Amino acid sequence: MKNLTITLFLIFSPEVFAVEVGLPQEIYVPVFRDPGEKDLIVGPLFVDTVPVTNLEFLSFLKKYPQFQKSKIPSLFADSNYLSRWPNDLTFAKGESRFPVTEVSWFIANRYCEAQGKRLPTIAEWEVASDAQSPELESKILDWYGRPGAKLRNVGKGSPNKFGLKDMHGLIWEWVANFSESIMSGDSRGGSPTDSMFCGGAALKAKDPRLYAAFMRFAFRSSLTAKYTSNNLGFRCVKDKKEGVK
Amino acid sequence: MKKNLIYLTALILAGFVVFFYYHKTSSEKWASDSADIAADNIDLEKLPKESLKLVPPPQVPPPITRKSPARVAIELEVREVVKELSEGVNYTFWTFGGTVPGPMLRIREGDYVDFTLENHPSNKLPHNIDLHAVNGQGGGAEGSFTAPGHKSTFSFRALSPGLFVYHCATAPVGMHVGNGMYGLILVEPKEGLPKVDREFYVMQGEVYTKGKFGERGLQSFDMDKAIREAPEYVIFNGAVGSITGEHSLKADVGQTVRMFVGNGGPGLTSSFHMIGGIFDHVYQEGGSLPILKNIQTTVIPAGGATIVDFKLEVPGNLILVDHSLFRAFNKGAIGMLKSVGEPNPRIYTGKTIDNIYLPEGQALKPISMEQKVDAAPTNFAGRMKAGAIVFNANCAACHQQSGQGIPGAFPPLAKSDFLMADKARSIKIVKHGLEGNITVNGKTFASVMPALGLSNDDIASVLTYVRNSFGNKGEAVTVEEVAQTK
Numbered sequence: 001m002k003n004l005t006i007t008l009f010l011i012f013s014p015e016v017f018a019v020e021v022g023l024p025q026e027i028y029v030p031v032f033r034d035p036g037e038k039d040l041i042v043g044p045l046f047v048d049t050v051p052v053t054n055l056e057f058l059s060f061l062k063k064y065p066q067f068q069k070s071k072i073p074s075l076f077a078d079s080n081y082l083s084r085w086p087n088d089l090t091f092a093k094g095e096s097r098f099p100v101t102e103v104s105w106f107i108a109n110r111y112c113e114a115q116g117k118r119l120p121t122i123a124e125w126e127v128a129s130d131a132q133s134p135e136l137e138s139k140i141l142d143w144y145g146r147p148g149a150k151l152r153n154v155g156k157g158s159p160n161k162f163g164l165k166d167m168h169g170l171i172w173e174w175v176a177n178f179s180e181s182i183m184s185g186d187s188r189g190g191s192p193t194d195s196m197f198c199g200g201a202a203l204k205a206k207d208p209r210l211y212a213a214f215m216r217f218a219f220r221s222s223l224t225a226k227y228t229s230n231n232l233g234f235r236c237v238k239d240k241k242e243g244v245k
Numbered sequence: 246m247k248k249n250l251i252y253l254t255a256l257i258l259a260g261f262v263v264f265f266y267y268h269k270t271s272s273e274k275w276a277s278d279s280a281d282i283a284a285d286n287i288d289l290e291k292l293p294k295e296s297l298k299l300v301p302p303p304q305v306p307p308p309i310t311r312k313s314p315a316r317v318a319i320e321l322e323v324r325e326v327v328k329e330l331s332e333g334v335n336y337t338f339w340t341f342g343g344t345v346p347g348p349m350l351r352i353r354e355g356d357y358v359d360f361t362l363e364n365h366p367s368n369k370l371p372h373n374i375d376l377h378a379v380n381g382q383g384g385g386a387e388g389s390f391t392a393p394g395h396k397s398t399f400s401f402r403a404l405s406p407g408l409f410v411y412h413c414a415t416a417p418v419g420m421h422v423g424n425g426m427y428g429l430i431l432v433e434p435k436e437g438l439p440k441v442d443r444e445f446y447v448m449q450g451e452v453y454t455k456g457k458f459g460e461r462g463l464q465s466f467d468m469d470k471a472i473r474e475a476p477e478y479v480i481f482n483g484a485v486g487s488i489t490g491e492h493s494l495k496a497d498v499g500q501t502v503r504m505f506v507g508n509g510g511p512g513l514t515s516s517f518h519m520i521g522g523i524f525d526h527v528y529q530e531g532g533s534l535p536i537l538k539n540i541q542t543t544v545i546p547a548g549g550a551t552i553v554d555f556k557l558e559v560p561g562n563l564i565l566v567d568h569s570l571f572r573a574f575n576k577g578a579i580g581m582l583k584s585v586g587e588p589n590p591r592i593y594t595g596k597t598i599d600n601i602y603l604p605e606g607q608a609l610k611p612i613s614m615e616q617k618v619d620a621a622p623t624n625f626a627g628r629m630k631a632g633a634i635v636f637n638a639n640c641a642a643c644h645q646q647s648g649q650g651i652p653g654a655f656p657p658l659a660k661s662d663f664l665m666a667d668k669a670r671s672i673k674i675v676k677h678g679l680e681g682n683i684t685v686n687g688k689t690f691a692s693v694m695p696a697l698g699l700s701n702d703d704i705a706s707v708l709t710y711v712r713n714s715f716g717n718k719g720e721a722v723t724v725e726e727v728a729q730t731k
Binding site: 144147211 | 324325326337365366367368369370371390391392393394395415416417420424465466468472
């Protein structure tokens with residue numbers, strides 16, 4: 001009887017159905033660091049279980065018409081903004097549960113704000129995604145290496161150790177401080193911005209074998225805040241305040 | 246005192262020599278091609294404009310006929326594509342222009358290039374390009390770093406003539422290059438290159454697949470093999486067999502051929518060689534002057550290039566290889582240039598003699614080893630036994646198993662009047678060999694029998710054996726008799 005209660009409790013507990021997953025406080029060891037730079041403490045946080053979908057984004061656009069594709073100023077998004085959408089308030093047929101992509105950092109940021117949330121930082125994303133675990137490395141590398149990613153409904157991927165889904169194998173995700181990746185255009189050191197890569201990277205990298213991480217940081221570095229890309233989406237997080245569930 | 250004076254004089258003299266040497270060299274003015282162009286102050290806005298038409302490898306853009314610099318627009322698109330690496334083996338290549346290597350670029354010394362790199366929207370990764378021909382941050386890598394679905398433009402002045410590698414320089418750099426992101430850019434010297442009949446573009450590179458060489462299906466990148474620099478594939482022009490068989494390079498006998506050869510790496514240095522030909526000129530490491538002549542194998546470093554040229558004198562298939570031969574034989578580093586035309590026996594005949602080869606004394610070593618194991622025979626039976634072994638190993642190939650010989654070629658030992666008539670002569674022949682006509686059982690033989698290098702003991706045994714086999718009956722031969730024979 002007691003077991004059944006526990007089982008029922010687990011089944012109907014908010015955690016299982018939650019659109020958010022609690023991320024405990026964790027230590028993030030930077031992939032690249034300057035001398036004296038310390039490990040970061042991340043969390044505790046609530047992280048969206050899956051990336052933001054077209055359907056969710058549609059309700060945001062209805063509320064904030066200034067971000068619809070016909071109205072968006074070119075300062076905030078490049079010309080490919082929401083290019084999969086046939087018009088302002090219609091996403092492609094059958095794609096309601098697809099992750100929304102071709103959204104610029106500005107707009108992703110505004111979306112999260114509108115939900116009372118924010119974009120995760122690099123450190124938070126790296127911890128939440130468990131992307132640097134050796135078991136995932138080669139799987140992630142394979143996905144990064146294959147062009148023309150096919151989009152699909154969110155939530156189909158198996159959950160990672162925190163219960164988060166589709167952090168790999170579906171889309172890239174915006175992070176709040178993407179531009180702090182400060183990877184120079186030349187990934188082998190000697191850049192004016194004090195490159196972290198190749199020659200420089202080998203000196204500063206936690207582990208020069210983290211190829212998938214190199215690629216993720218390279219990708220983030222190649223972006224500017226108004227860029228959109230057909231496999232770049234996002235998810236939001238919010239801080240978990242002490243004493244607040 | 247006198248000694249000191251000598252030292253002092255020597256020191257002063259040495260001082261003069263050193264002074265003279267430095268004085269002499271310092272009077273020579275430092276100069277370079279690139280510095281001259283950099284300082285020429287031409288008006289870049291007034292240069293005639295043109296755009297470079299890209300052609301896939303092994304094609305080479307046509308030689309530049311302009312006599313002055315131009316402003317050249319080059320657009321190169323990055324595409325991540327699945328291509329066949331070998332029969333039944335696919336690989337996701339990251340490419341410049343959709344081919345591995347990327348198209349060969351050809352400009353002239355002094356040209357001003359507006360270079361645009363386009364990263365196709367379906368790509369998943371950012372890319373850039375480092376052209377070794379560029380003086381500037383990252384060879385253009387910094388100015389061309391581009392996210393998927395975007396394009397970047399930067400401009401550069403081609404200061405130094407030569408053949409240069411270009412490649413992607415986005416982290417992890419080795420993986421981008423290993424996945425196919427390399428090509429060549431030729432900066433023609435002002436005076437151009439000597440005119441030749443045919444030009445080809447060949448580039449070596451390695452592929453690090455999870456599966457072993459030849460393992461079918463879509464293969465993925467193996468980071469461990471890459472870091473160990475142990476590729477499964479070493480290939481020319483992006484695939485096993487890309488320039489062999491029906492895809493071979495072709496030229497005619499009598500034509501002059503130039504090859505622009507690069508090595509994308511990312512890991513291995515190439516020992517580039519053409520089987521059946523000699524490079525008349527080698528522009529070592531892609532420099533603008535042919536500094537080597539008559540070269541068999543030339544080294545091409547990873548991220549380096551070379552220009553070779555030669556004239557086709559005879560027909561045949563010239564095989565291009567990395568002469569680190571396991572790469573050629575087991576990993577795919579083979580190409581082919583078909584030389585088509587009439588044979589010229591004054592230069593090469595092809596096979597003129599086709600005959601059976603029967604090696605002499607091939608088993609010398611095993612026999613002597615065997616002799617060391619067995620004590621030297623002391624009685625007749627022992628001699629016969631050892632003699633049979635020596636005979637089978639050294640004599641039977643020509644004189645045949647039953648000593649019957651081969652008519653017209655090798656004289657018989659069986660019932661041989663020549664053999665049995667003179668024991669001393671037979672010892673001498675086995676010991677020192679025989680050349681010249683002999684008559685055996687009424688037939689003349691003109692072959693050569695080499696000295697077989699047998700030990701005195703073996704000679705005693707084998708002669709005892711042949712003189713008492715095949716219907717022969719004679720005295721045994723002793724070691725002493727052999728030893729005394731000069």
